[in-house]
Amino acid sequence: MPHTVFFLNGPNANLYGLDKNGTYGSESFASIEQRCQRHAGELGLTLEFRQSNHEGVLVDWIQDARLNADAIIINAAGLTYSSVPILDALLAFEGPIIEAHMSNIWKRESFRHHSYVSKAATGVIAGLGAMGYRLALTAAAELLETQP
Ligand code: DHK
Secondary structure, eight states, rough: OEEEEEEEEEEEEGGGGOTTTOTTTTTOOHHHHHHHHHHHHTTOOOOEEEEOOHHHHHHHHHHHHHHHOOOOEEEGGGGGGOOOOHHHHHTTTOSSSSEEESSSSSGOOOSSSOOSSTTTTEEEEESSSSHHHHEEEEEEEHHHHHOO
């Protein structure tokens, strides 16, 4: 059975590529998903790529991952810096968790420097744009291959 990875994206991620400051590059969210799907296929992973603007929906998906996913990649976007419910849900997940951000959050405003998600994350990838998302998939595949 191929491993399943849930890639969960938080508020406003659907607007990537449309921001006039270019903070998140020029590639659309749909295209980022497409390239992630292709890369997951090459790695032999089944990928569930989801986005929601709602904290509770993200919590439900993380709980769903306990039954239906082997690893989680999460960009909780703005909820990264505030959401104890997302942290608690992640802490209840037993597999690898990779926190991903398009931008280098430590180069930005200080309110983006403290992540609740990091407390539950196996590792963090930030600042590499959509390439970081594909690296996160590669990391998830390797972690799942080597875990007991
Ligand atoms: C995405 C967001 O939407 C912001 O709220 C975060 C993150 C950073 C990113 O870099 O992917 O602060």
